[in-house]
Amino acid sequence: MTETPIRLTVNGVPRTGQCVVRKLLVDFLREDLALTGTHVGCEHGICGACTVLVNGQAARSCLMLAVQADGAEITTVEGLMQNGALHPLQAAFRRHHGLQCGFCTPGMLLTALDLLRVKPDPTEAEIREGLSAVLCRCTGYHGIVKAVQAAAPELRAAAPWPDRRSP
Amino acid sequence: MASGSWIGRSVERVEDGRLLTGRGAFIDDHPPVSNLSHAAIVRSPHAHARIRGWDASAALAMEGVVGVITGRDVAASCKPFGVGVTAPVHYYPAATDKVRFVGEPVAVVVARDRYLAEDAAEAVVVDYEVLPAVVDPEKALEPDAPILHEAVGSNLAGHRRLVYGDPDRAFAEAEVIVRERFRFPKYASTPIETYGVIARWDGLDGVLTVWSNFMGPFIMHPLVARVLGLPENRLRFIVPPDIGGSFGIKSSIYPYLALIGLAAMKLGVPVKWIEDRREHLLASSSGTDRVAWREVAARNDGTIVGMRFKWFDNVGGYIRSPEPGCSFRPTGNFVGPYRFQNLEVDASVVMTNKSLTGPNRGYACGHLYFETERMIDLLAERLGLDPVEVRRRNLIDRASFPYRTPTGGLYDSGDYAATLDKALVLAKYDELRREQARARAAGRYYGIGLALAVDPSVSNMGYVATALDPQFRAKPEYLPKSGAVDSATVKIDPLGRVIAILGTTPQGQGHQTIVSQIVADELGVAPRDVTVVDEMDTFTRVWSISSGTYSSRFGSVGTSAVALAARKLKAKLVEYAAHLMGVTPGEVEFRDGGVHRTSGKATPYSIKDLAGRAHWNTESLPEGMEPGLAATAVFGFSVARAVDAEDRVNSSNTYGFIAEVMAVEVDPDTAAIKIVKYVTVHDAGTIINPMIVEGQIYGGALHGLGGALYEELAYDDDGQLLTGTFMDYLVPTASEAPDIEIAHVVSPSPLTTLGSKGLGESSSMTVPAVIANAVSDALRPLGISITELPMTPTRLHDLITRARSSASEPRPPRSGHPRPEPASPTPLQ
Numbered sequence: 001m002t003e004t005p006i007r008l009t010v011n012g013v014p015r016t017g018q019c020v021v022r023k024l025l026v027d028f029l030r031e032d033l034a035l036t037g038t039h040v041g042c043e044h045g046i047c048g049a050c051t052v053l054v055n056g057q058a059a060r061s062c063l064m065l066a067v068q069a070d071g072a073e074i075t076t077v078e079g080l081m082q083n084g085a086l087h088p089l090q091a092a093f094r095r096h097h098g099l100q101c102g103f104c105t106p107g108m109l110l111t112a113l114d115l116l117r118v119k120p121d122p123t124e125a126e127i128r129e130g131l132s133a134v135l136c137r138c139t140g141y142h143g144i145v146k147a148v149q150a151a152a153p154e155l156r157a158a159a160p161w162p163d164r165r166s167p
Numbered sequence: 168m169a170s171g172s173w174i175g176r177s178v179e180r181v182e183d184g185r186l187l188t189g190r191g192a193f194i195d196d197h198p199p200v201s202n203l204s205h206a207a208i209v210r211s212p213h214a215h216a217r218i219r220g221w222d223a224s225a226a227l228a229m230e231g232v233v234g235v236i237t238g239r240d241v242a243a244s245c246k247p248f249g250v251g252v253t254a255p256v257h258y259y260p261a262a263t264d265k266v267r268f269v270g271e272p273v274a275v276v277v278a279r280d281r282y283l284a285e286d287a288a289e290a291v292v293v294d295y296e297v298l299p300a301v302v303d304p305e306k307a308l309e310p311d312a313p314i315l316h317e318a319v320g321s322n323l324a325g326h327r328r329l330v331y332g333d334p335d336r337a338f339a340e341a342e343v344i345v346r347e348r349f350r351f352p353k354y355a356s357t358p359i360e361t362y363g364v365i366a367r368w369d370g371l372d373g374v375l376t377v378w379s380n381f382m383g384p385f386i387m388h389p390l391v392a393r394v395l396g397l398p399e400n401r402l403r404f405i406v407p408p409d410i411g412g413s414f415g416i417k418s419s420i421y422p423y424l425a426l427i428g429l430a431a432m433k434l435g436v437p438v439k440w441i442e443d444r445r446e447h448l449l450a451s452s453s454g455t456d457r458v459a460w461r462e463v464a465a466r467n468d469g470t471i472v473g474m475r476f477k478w479f480d481n482v483g484g485y486i487r488s489p490e491p492g493c494s495f496r497p498t499g500n501f502v503g504p505y506r507f508q509n510l511e512v513d514a515s516v517v518m519t520n521k522s523l524t525g526p527n528r529g530y531a532c533g534h535l536y537f538e539t540e541r542m543i544d545l546l547a548e549r550l551g552l553d554p555v556e557v558r559r560r561n562l563i564d565r566a567s568f569p570y571r572t573p574t575g576g577l578y579d580s581g582d583y584a585a586t587l588d589k590a591l592v593l594a595k596y597d598e599l600r601r602e603q604a605r606a607r608a609a610g611r612y613y614g615i616g617l618a619l620a621v622d623p624s625v626s627n628m629g630y631v632a633t634a635l636d637p638q639f640r641a642k643p644e645y646l647p648k649s650g651a652v653d654s655a656t657v658k659i660d661p662l663g664r665v666i667a668i669l670g671t672t673p674q675g676q677g678h679q680t681i682v683s684q685i686v687a688d689e690l691g692v693a694p695r696d697v698t699v700v701d702e703m704d705t706f707t708r709v710w711s712i713s714s715g716t717y718s719s720r721f722g723s724v725g726t727s728a729v730a731l732a733a734r735k736l737k738a739k740l741v742e743y744a745a746h747l748m749g750v751t752p753g754e755v756e757f758r759d760g761g762v763h764r765t766s767g768k769a770t771p772y773s774i775k776d777l778a779g780r781a782h783w784n785t786e787s788l789p790e791g792m793e794p795g796l797a798a799t800a801v802f803g804f805s806v807a808r809a810v811d812a813e814d815r816v817n818s819s820n821t822y823g824f825i826a827e828v829m830a831v832e833v834d835p836d837t838a839a840i841k842i843v844k845y846v847t848v849h850d851a852g853t854i855i856n857p858m859i860v861e862g863q864i865y866g867g868a869l870h871g872l873g874g875a876l877y878e879e880l881a882y883d884d885d886g887q888l889l890t891g892t893f894m895d896y897l898v899p900t901a902s903e904a905p906d907i908e909i910a911h912v913v914s915p916s917p918l919t920t921l922g923s924k925g926l927g928e929s930s931s932m933t934v935p936a937v938i939a940n941a942v943s944d945a946l947r948p949l950g951i952s953i954t955e956l957p958m959t960p961t962r963l964h965d966l967i968t969r970a971r972s973s974a975s976e977p978r979p980p981r982s983g984h985p986r987p988e989p990a991s992p993t994p995l996q
Contacts, residue, residue, distance in 0.1 A: 001230075022282065036196040037189015039411070041359040042444035046893035049359050077189035090187040094179055097858045100866065101675030102186025103193065103360040103411025125902075132900035135893070137358055137412050138675045140865030141901040 006070050010035065011079025019066050026050045028066035029076060037077040037106050041135070048134030051107035052076050058114035058133070077106035080113075088154040089113060089147070098147035100138030107134045112148045120156045124149065173684040173694055174921065177858035180680040181699070182409075191409040194363035194380045195441050199405070203365065204233045206430055206440035207284035209274035209291045210450065211266035214300035214520035214886020215313060218264060218293060221274060226287040231279035234434040235291060238263045238273050244429060245394050248422065250486050251631050252325035252516065253639060255318040258485040260394065260426035266295070267315050267484030268522050269888055270449030275430045277438050300886035304479040304517040305458055315484060315518050324486040325516040325634050327494070329814045331501075331573040332509035334464075337473030341464030345545050350955040351534045351935075353456035353481065354878040355448075356527055356870055357898060358674070360411020362420045362442035362451060366431035375432060376403040377424045380410045380417055382672045383715010386628065387421040388705055390488065394425045395432070402428075406672045406703040413674035414870065414931075415526035418717055419452035419487060448891050453880050454527035455480045455493040457534050463542045464509075469550055469557040473509035476501070476538070480516050483523040488631075490524055491516040495633040496531045498810075499576025499818035500621045503539050504583045505561040508573045516634070520886035526717060528870050529932035532620065537956065540618045540936035544943065545952070554617050554940070555591065559584065562619075569917070575815025577806050578621065578822045579924075580914040586848050587619065587826045593910055594828035594846040602830075607948065612833040613843075614945025618937035619826050622851070623819030624719035624925025625651045627807035628712065630818035637812050647809035651720065651820050654709040655728040657686060657736050658797035661782035663775030665690060667732070669701040670708035671725050672716045676927060677859045681721070682729050684855060685921070689733035690774060691760030709799055719925025723821045726855065727920035728802035735798035743781060744772040746789040804918060821916045821924035824850040827933050831941040835949075835971070838964035840876065840942060842905040847930050850912040853922035861909050864929045868907055871934025873899045876957050949974070 003018045010033060017032045024043075029035045029052070041049030043062045050062040053075035080087040086094065089109055099105045108131065115122060115130035122130065127148050128141070136144065185191050223235040242263035250256050257263075261272040274291050278284035299313040306312055307322040315322055338344060365378040375397055381387070381404065392402045404424070410417065423440065431438045442451065462475040480493045489496075494514040501510060543561075547554040562583045563570050570578040599615050606613035629649035632640060639645060656668040667682050678701050683694035690697075703710070716725075737757050744762030745752040748769055755762050761773040778796055780787050785794045810816035830844040847864060854860050877897040881889040890896040915922025939953040942963070946953075949970040955962070 020282070030195075035189070036193075037191070039193070039360065040195070040441075041361075042893050044444065044892055044894070047359055047444070047898075077187075081188055086184075086187060093187055094183040097180070097862045099183060099186055099675075100677070100862055101358070101360070101410060101412040102182065102191050103358070103409075105186055106189055109187070128901040128904070132902045135359060135898050135900065137356060137414065137870070137898065138866045139862060140867075140869035140907070141904040142865040142907070143862060145901060145904075 004067050006066055008069050008071060009073045011075060021065065021067050023066045024062055025064040025066045025069050026061035029061060035076050035078050039103055039106055041104065046135070048111060049104045049107040051110045051134060053110055053114065058111050075110065077109055080109060088158065089151040092147040092151040096147040096150060097143035098139065104134055104136045108136065108144060116152055116155050121152060173687045174855050176856065178680055178684055178694055178856055180677045181683060182677055182679055186409070192407050193360060193409045193411055194365070194378060194407050199365060199378050200367050200437045202437065203439045204277045204279060204436045205281040205284050206427060206438050207276050207281065207288040208272045208440065208446065209276065209288045209293065210446070211262065211269060211271045211273055213266055213295055213297050214269050215298040215315065216266050216295035217298060218262060218266065218273065219296055220294045222292040223274065225292070226276055226290040229287045229290060231283035232287045233277045233279070233436055236275050236430050236433050240433060241429065245425065246396065248394055249390055249488065251488050251491055251634050252486055253635065254324050256316055256324060256486050257318065258487060260422045260429065268520050269886055270446065270522060271484065272426060275426060277430055277434050277436065300520040302519050302521050302882045302884065302886050304481040304519055307517050307519045308515070315520065322518045323515060324482060324518050325491055327514050327634060329512040334473045334475060334509040334511040337509035338464045341472055342467045343465050343549060344462060345542060345549055346462045347542060347545060347954060349459045349461065349538050349541065351457040351459065351537060352874065352879040352956050353453050353521065354874045354880060355453035356414035356416050357447065357896070358412030358414060358416055361444060361447045362417065362423060363440070364420065364423050364427040365437065365439045366428045367437040368431040368435065370435065374401050374403060375428050376405065377428050378405045378407065379420055379424055381406060381420045381424065382410065382413045382417040382674055383717050384418065385705065385710055385714040386712045391421055391425045395428055404705045408702050410672060410674040414528040415530055415717060416452050417674065419525040444893065445891055448880065448896055449888055450522050452523060452525040452527070454533070455482055455524045457481065459538050461538050461542050463546055465546055467550060469546065469552050469560045471505055471507040471561050473507055475511045477513040478515070480514065481519050481521060482516055483521040484518060485523055486516065486518060487523045487525060489526065491634045492526065492631060493524060493531050495630055496626060496818060497535050497623060498574050498630050498633050498816050499572060500623050500822060501574045502572050503536065504563055504619050504621050504824065506563050507561065510573060521882055522880065528867060529928045532623065532928070532932035533871065533874060533935050536618060536620045536932055537935040537939060541939055541954070544940045555596065558587065558617065558619060575811065575817055576822065577817045579916045579918050580852065581822070581824045581850055582912060582914055583824055586824050586850050586912045589910055589912060590826040590828050590846050590848040593848065593908055594844055596828060599830050599844065606832070612835055612945040612948070614831055614941045614943065614947070616829045616937045616939070616941030616944055617827065618933040618940060620933045622823035622825050622926065622929065622932065624823065625723045625804065625820040626718040627651050627817055627820055629807060629809045630816050632810045633814055633816055637814065640810070641812065649807045649809040650713050650803060651724055651807045652711045652713055652801055652803035653720065653724040653728045654799060654801040655725070655732045656709070656797060656799040657729070657732040659736065659774060659778045661778060663778040665692060665697045667697060667699045667729060669699065669725065670703050670710045670714050671701050671721055672703050673701055674716065676716070676721060677856065678721060678725065681726065681855050681859065685726060685729050686733050689730060689737060691758060692774065709801060719927040722851065722923050722925040723916065723919050724802055726923055728800050730920040731800035731802055732798045735800055736796065739796065739798065740774065740777050743788065743792065744777055747772060747787065806918060821852070821918060823852065823924045823926060825930060825933050827930065827937045829937045829941045831938065831945055833942060833945045835967050838960040838967060840958065845905050846908045848910045848912060849926060849929065850914050851926040852914060852916040852919070852924040854911060854913065855921065855923055860926055863927050864909055865907060867929035867931040868934050869899050869904055870931040872938065874957060875935040875938045877959070879957050
């Protein structure tokens with residue numbers, strides 16, 4: 001099958017690749033760019049484990065073709081640390097036991113970031129609604145909700161990040 | 168004893184750094200071998216069909232295809248898996264003659280990449296002769312039902328009637344008897360990471376290496392070796408450091424270890440297979456659906472004198488080990504927390520054209536306690552007693568521990584009444600009842616439920632033999648089975664750094680953190696100074712049949728092994744330091760990370776100092792001391808015995824306790840259930856890390872809630888799965904997760920090194936019971952009693968509508984099924 005070249009920016013770094021048109025974005029990230037932090041949980045857009053930011057907005061990388069991301073700016077879980085330290089949201093997940101097996105965690109983090117961008121001061125119900133886009137089977141969501149509640153004021157105080165571009 | 172400062176603290180997890188930054192190492196992440204080919208599995212579209220033949224020629228001609236193996240190759244190269252019953256059920260890694268459930272593997276296509284493999288999988292032609300299907304366990308036993316396994320002659324994989332005490336007399340003398348029929352649904356835990364297997368065959372050495380997210384039990388290692396005809400020391404299982412959840416489900420990967428292993432052997436290339444979600448829902452594993460008939464015999468004061476259980480467990484198209492654990496895993500705790508001595512269990516294990524079953528969080532205990540705790544409420548209702556009082560009247564007394572149950576269980580410790588009281592106080596039970604009275608006066612449907620459960624951990628694999636007749640077990644050639652062991656190694660390197668090595672397969676439970684806390688306390692160091700390695704490898708780890716991370720065993724058996732290994736090493740350090748000081752070991756003691764003279768002045772030796780001397784200068788060791796600073800401990804329970812001639816077995820090794828109170832309000836128009844209050848109190852003995860313990864409780868509770876309200880692998884009468892995606896199979900999201908108030912009672916286990924017990928399955932086994940009791944209590948004015956799960960809005964709405972439409976005419980209470988004996992509703996005060 002013929003391959004198509006792809007140019008995109010991932011976690012602030014310009015990347016290029018080449019793949020068949022039908023290749024999913026998540027497979028391209030994991031296999032071609034070796035960014036295995038983004039996980040595949042259902043391949044039909046429900047579980048949310050594969051969520052990344054595409055031009056600042058949360059998107060299912062299992063429902064996108066890699067070629068659709070040509071020219072886009074992608075943020076994956078590997079891009080969240082800042083200057084070698086955990087992002088405040090990552091630190092809050094650790095503090096509040098927001099993860100157990102860690103498989104849904106990348107999708108949960110990026111979904112929560114998108115939520116806090118849109119709603120910087122969410123109520124608990126709004127957090128739960130926003131996070132209902134990602135399934136977790138370990139935590140009962142308790143620690144995750146607490147972590148997002150704790151991180152929200154920190155993110156409000158900090159400069160907008162990692163959203164470098166308005167959608 | 169553990170008087171140190173780290174056990175009991177909510178230490179942040181060492182696992183989190185890598186998992187939060189995308190650096191985890193899951194099975195799909197880092198190929199352990201290069202030049203992998205990728206497998207796609209061809210699966211049956213029929214629930215029941217005879218296979219006339221396979222034609223892979225079109226697939227083999229397609230781009231990138233390396234090869235295809237079919238059921239014909241499986242039949243030629245494999246033995247069937249051993250099963251836990253005597254019925255001749257021949258279960259192979261793929262169908263060889265007939266398919267018996269939708270999704271059953273029939274062929275494997277291996278190609279250069281997964282996309283090409285899936286293309287070619289569609290081109291494999293299997294010629295089927297479709298046969299009638301049966302999915303209901305009671306219908307499957309009717310004389311005209313289609314037979315799945317002709318060699319068995321019926322769909323009954325196994326049947327046991329177990330009698331403890333004198334149940335006939337108890338029922339004859341009872342002042343009141345309550346009967347009910349229940350249905351428990353087939354649901355799973357759907358870990359977000361699916362199954363994954365990578366196999367490499369080294370034909371020259373004859374070694375098959377299989378990487379997978381298999382969680383154990385490692386009894387499946389000899390099983391797979393036998394299926395593939397390999398010597399056990401030529402079959403290597405390796406488990407990566409991270410597993411993306413399991414909850415029992417990943418114990419059932421093992422047929423795929425054989426299937427992908429066979430593909431690698433036949434095709435001569437390393438093969439990788441990652442299950443997709445559709446495959447997972449169709450064909451991985453789930454708990455059994457069950458039809459249960461229950462009877463309880465009691466006195467008018469609420470004292471239970473006996474029970475009868477009769478159930479039909481649906482294990483799907485074959486019986487896959489460790490089934491029929493669905494029926495027998497809770498043998499030792501069949502009576503739950505209650506004192507009654509007379510019990511009859513009539514267990515039928517039935518095969519139907521559904522997918523196969525296996526351990527699912529709470530293995531068989533969700534079923535058990537749903538039925539028992541509903542029966543206690545029905546008894547209370549019949550007698551006009553408060554359900555709290557009926558439970559209290561029957562609880563095993565604190566002074567009775569260790570308590571031997573009539574079915575052979577040995578409850579190691581507990582204070583059931585105090586745990587119940589704590590839950591009632593925390594829930595403000597009396598206030599909830601007053602609120603209920605106000606709500607009812609206002610025409611609202613508000614109810615309160617209770618549930619109690621003995622929480623068994625660390626299964627004794629001997630329970631599996633309960634499925635076999637005592638006469639069979641009495642034969643001289645029969646080998647009894649028992650045991651529950653785990654091992655750990657603790658070593659100190661030449662610069663004094665501590666490494667602990669486990670043979671466990673954690674799936675999110677934080678073993679590395681827990682072990683670092685334990686070793687830190689034992690050796691007087693900080694947890695960050697302890698590196699914990701838990702990548703299971705059957706070639707390098709010390710393991711046994713019962714190894715693995717299942718049945719909530721790490722909190723009891725794994726932690727004990729680690730503490731014992733650290734103590735062994737500490738004893739060596741003490742002996743060595745005494746030798747260096749020129750005194751006897753009795754004159755020194757280990758404290759604050761070093762060895763000190765008990766009296767008198769002498770420079771203490773730190774661990775680092777001793778490690779340096781021991782490694783760099785073996786001449787300094789006392790005569791006869793083995794060089795090196797490493798200790799391995801294998802911990803096992805002496806209370807794990809084989810099932811006896813009277814079918815009594817201590818089916819687990821430690822037994823915790825759970826007491827729960829839930830209040831709900833039901834909207835009669837939408838059938839929405841609102842959880843107003845949910846309190847859960849646990850006794851898991853010594854708590855090592857409260858944060859991790861509570862994480863397990865939150866997660867377990869939501870699993871139970873999923874099974875009670877949303878999740879069901881539903882089939883139509885033809886055996887087609889109706890819930891094959893996450894759009895249909897409803898997993899609770901953050902919006903459905905209730906507030907939970909958690910508290911603890913601590914009754915340390917006398918059997919484990921640290922007094923801890925397992926807790927990983929926790930409230931998954933109580934929530935179906937507590938919410939069914941609460942909803943039944945709420946809908947009592949309508950005469951509705953919940954006997955069937957999940958309580959989906961449709962099902963509940965139907966019950967409410969029927970009850971309301973017949974409200975004018977006097978009728979017995981309605982349930983999902985005709986009730987064998989109508990009970991008159993008694994209002995609670």
